Amino acid sequence: MMHEKSVTELAAGLRSGEFSSVELVEHYLERIERLDGELNSFITVTAEQAIEQARAADARIAAGDAGPVTGIPIAHKDIYCTNGVKTSCGSRMLDNFTAPYDANVVSRLRDAGAVMLGKTNMDEFAMGSTSESSFYGPVKNPWNTGRVPGGSSGGSAVAVAARLCAAATGTDTGGSIRQPASHCGITGLKPTYGRVSRYGMIAYASSLDQGGPMAQTAEDVAFLLQAMAGFDERDSTSSDTPVPDYSATLEDSIEGLKIGLPGEYFDAGLDEGVRKSVEEAVELYKSLGAEIREISLPNTGLAVASYYVVAPAECSSNLSRYDGVRFGHRCDDPVDLEDLYKRSRSEGFGAEVKRRIMIGTYVLSAGYYDAFYLKAQKIRQLISDDFRKAFEQVDVIMGPASPTTAVALGEMADDPVSMYLSDVYTVMTNMAGLPGISIPVAPVEGMPVGLQITGNYFDEARLLNIAHRFQQNSDWHRLMPEGV
Template identity: 75%
Template sequence: MHNKSISELAAGLRAGEFSSVELVQHYLERISSLDPQLNSYISVCNETALEQAAHADQQIAAGDANPLTGLPIAQKDIFCTKGVKTSCGSHMLDKFISPYDATVVARMKQAGAITLGKANMDEFAMGSSNETSWYGPVKNPWDLEKVPGGSSGGSAAAVAARLCVAATGTDTGGSIRQPAAFCGITGMKPTYGRVSRYGMIAFASSLDQGGPMTRSAEDAAILLQAMAGVDPHDSTSVDEPVPNYSATLNDDLSGLKIGLPKEYFDSGLDDQVAKSIEEAIEEYKKLGAEVVDVSLPNTGLAVPTYYVVAPAECSSNLARFDGVRYGHRCEDPQDLEDLYKRSRSEGFGAEVKRRIMIGTYALSAGYYDAYYLKAQQIRHLISDDFKQAFEQVDVIMGPTTPTTAFGIGEKADDPVTMYLSDIYTIAVNLAGLPGMSIPVRPVDGRPVGLQIIGNYFAEARLLNVAHRLQQTTDWHQSAPGGFE
């Protein structure tokens, strides 16, 4: 049952082969027996998921079902979910029961989805390994000694291990694509503004974007359909029509121009990973695509630029956690300043504090021009690199990550090395473009992700390009040992 696609499950429910209650029960049993090894969930909604499933079964019986009706989905714990703990992976919000639904959650509920649980994540989405979660690290289902990637590591691990039908994630510098690559699943970061950020706990507001994490591009199209669209609650959401993403999945790829940026295949890229990427590109040639060499000359500046823009915005966004209205409050505060300082220091972990301080420094009097303003100017140059490339090509391809999943603890004490592991994903966020990661041939049993980057609002094209490869190869179908 847990290896079926979204459309197969929806058909099975409608045909009465199984009920939504049985489906949810099946996943709850898998979570209780298998998740202790992975730690991919922070909260499991046992009772409410079964209630929602019973309701879904009634709707299906009445012929009143939506595309996701009765399907159990995991929400990254960054999405506010009414009546459910929404921790954002932080001690700060360990007791925060959200009084409202994020737009993404509300829309998915409206499409019939069942909230199975809340997926583990790096604290406030700040991390590339899921090791910064206050709830402990998530293990990679392909190798329990390795990280699942981050920050949406719980979502990626849960999808790969078949502990949910699909999941949501968020991506500020690669947080959907990098864990999707490490866990061998399909993940998409849409164009900035395509998916509402309302109720998605803010990290870096000009970069954050929610998106689907699934076992195939076909499933991603269905999930994105439910998530996307303008929202009056988010003034940065874009009022562009949402196309039917499933309708164009099978479009022909003849004449598709694929750009390969030379900077993504430099000395930092693992040889074996490079071979897997090249093999996938060869498959695209067989499908009729043409390959064009392109250059994104400012690639090397993406990580430094990001580590000014993202911390600056985070220091501002996280100022709201003051121990007054919600979230952690320290014991016996002596005065207001003591309340603020101790509540925040106890509530936030080391990486979050590090980024708040970098951002505070970059925005402090006398440093704004040298840091934030400079970074926003370089961001323009990075964005122009893509603009020029997209004058020649339809999509850009390369590796999602320079290596396969690294070991738990391997980079935890060296933030800068950890940051550099996101070299291929970060520029996409700075430019606001859509990007995907799909699994290609693994290296030594560890998944490898092919990154596909598109022009603004080219999500349908990206899903089409990803789907066609998944029709002729079976890399996306393999399940990690012990979770088949």
């Protein structure tokens, strides 16, 4: 079946004329129609535009002007602005918002010929680890629809896992690509901060947000990243470091690769099943010629607390623009300005967003700034130093992407702190601005588990190479949930 194929395989099929992009798009649209009612991974399906884009892609393919993603049906997380298409960020606040421009990621992928099927569901404003806080309802995990898919890019992860699209974009502020990729059994990469432009990506926490690709395989992710990465003059924090050819080094040998295992990532909080799966994966790497070293990231214990100061601080400011004045939700019949602000924002934002705005406002307030925000920034520096020292000894760092497999729907709804704590292995990477990838390893009780590989700055090519070598020697990434 077409939908079982990876991007690489689909691209070959398109080029050989086995099927057209239009046929492929129609096939996926039919699957979305049939399966997404329950999974709820899409907020918007752009069927008409998709067919149109597929026709253009077919013409490009016929003209011999096709790249590796030309004609490939993908989905964008609904955090990316898409010109003329509703861009909700999973929030009632932007339920009525049609973006007047394309995000840099969106225009780059379109220019590369990728076809957009629609916009995927997500935690409201990317704030959450379960994809339950969306205004459009929770996203269901296709491996077990009683479980969450992880978050915040849960819609993208589910759409890829359920083969409702060939690949998808996500964003990762504290693990929002890697953790849902882990919970859904797919491959997801968070690039180095600055590798992918944030222009048009609705901001949650600007110093941590980074866009990246999600797909079945590392090879697919490499093709997507190739199209997404690069300097953008409209994002001052985007990097002009040259973008290498990510697929060129996929097959490189990993003989002699030095892998660091931080003791802090395998502590008491880690589920035994997950630990076993991760250790098995590490064994496979050993058999491929890698050396394993015990390392320490001593400030791991401070990561969650400092992340939940920095990210809310930035979010409290970033979300101030949603005031009911120019766009987005506006309350009915405001009596005055204060009423307009209060009711528009109270009605427009959900509970988790409000919680983070309040935390952020508090930690930036006069008298608390030094004790919270400034201290968190200092810890951030300590975390970066931990990694710097670690990368003096090893090439990459491995560990679980999440301490457990996906939790049951509603399990964390009333317990934000335990949800925050489950981000422990992923937020470290964002605080330091490093790249990280999650790849599927042996499932536990039928639920997927992800191995997280963290690399040094701009070392995405190496991460993809290492992930690809694993996937050449395992089949976990080939597993599909039943019933899709």
